[in-house]
Amino acid sequence: EDKVVQSPLSLVVHEGDTVTLNCSYEVTNFRSLLWYKQEKKAPTFLFMLTSSGIEKKSGRLSSILDKKELFSILNITATQTGDSAVYLCAVHQGAQKLVFGQGTRLTINP
C-alpha cells in the first residue's frame, strides 16, 4: 500500500529557531514530491521536487529530495510566528493523483 509518513507529528519551537520537517514515502510509480502549508483554511503550495539532491529555496524555506533513501526534508530558518501551520507532504504517483502524509503541526512561540 502506498504511504507517506511525516515526522514529527507536532513541533513547538521559539521564534528564531531553525526547524527540519521530515517526509518519507513508499509509493509505486513515484513522479514528484510536493510540500504544502496549511494554516486555518486550504493547503497552499510551497515546493515541488522531482530530482534528487537539488535544493529548492524560497526565502527562509528550503527543501531537498533523496530518491535513493525515499525521503525529503523541509527546512525553515529564523522561524517567525507566521510560520505556525500544518505542513503537508504529498507524493505524486501518476495520473495527477497525490498521496498525502498526516502533516506536521508546527507552532512558533514568540
Next chain:
Amino acid sequence: DAGVIQSPRHEVTEMGQEVTLRCKPISGHDYLFWYRQTMMRGLELLIYFNNNVPIDDSGMPEDRFSAKMPNASFSTLKIQPSEPRDSAVYFCASSPQLTNNYEQYFGPGTRLTVT
C-alpha cells in the same frame, strides 16, 4: 482569477439527512479532486475527475457517497444518508493538464458537522 470555489462553507445537518457539497474548479483546469480531512485520518482523496470523467473513486468510503461532474465548471459531492462520522472538512481541488505540473489548487473547504 477567483480560485477554486466551494459552497457552502459550513454545513450542519442531522443524521440521516442528505448533504450536497458544491465545487467550481479554476477555469481551464482539467482535473478535479475531492478530499476529506479529519484529525484522525488527515487528508484523504475520495475521488478525482479528468475532463469530467471519474478516474479513480477508490477513496469513496461507501455507497452513501457519490460525486458527479456534469460539466467542466461544476462538481457535487453528495452524502445520503449522512452519519456523524462523516463530520470533516471536505476540500475540492483542481489542477491543469500539464505534464510536469502536479500542483493542485485547493478551495477553502466545506466544514460539515453531522449531529
